[in-house]
Amino acid sequence: MEVRQVNDFIPLAWQQKEPQKTTAVQGEGFGEVLKRALNEVNELQLKSQQAAVSLALGEVKDVHQALITMEQARLALELTVQVRNKLIDAYQEISRMQI
């Protein structure tokens, strides 16, 4: 059996012999990124609220649009919670460190 064929499916980044030099990331720090992401999540939550209200009022033309908006907000919030959990984990890990 020809095994070499499998190589075709390996992502290009892995096939590169020399690792590319990482350039220093300029610009915004982690805090800025987090703040922006939180704002986006907040926006989705507001949209979801609006969708729920218009659904209750019977103003919605497509029910699926309202539900998708709500689902997106829920998923975004879930992701936010996961990021928060990771942050707290990292913080606790550091605070437990022996000096």
Added chain:
Amino acid sequence: MKMFQAMQVSASGLTAERLRLDLIASNIANAHTTRTETGEPYRRKTAVFAAVLAEAGQAGEGVRVTAIRTDPTEPRLEYDPTHPDANEEGYVAYPNINVVQEMVDLVTAVRSYEANVTVLNAGKNMFLKALEIGRG
């Protein structure tokens, strides 16, 4: 948001199928309509779907209804001299709608809608699975 691309594509599919359903509903409701504003019998309406192009080299093309066309086939003539809209020879022009065909289209639209919902749920489940990475 970029991470909800698949969701947006499925949502466009859902909206398109909903519009198709609306048109089928109107076709079946007007299957025996002999009068419209133009004076002609009602004509069958169909939706024209077109892919919405994403940016070059990017996945995720949605679908969009670009036009609602009327079926150009001739009205069905039926002999019924007692009908108020019968012509001099006693023939009534009924819409060019075959209810059986409309029912088939209806089932297709419903199944397509379901398929889009399935894709949407699959995408959602993938997202939720990704959130489980590193947990426990």
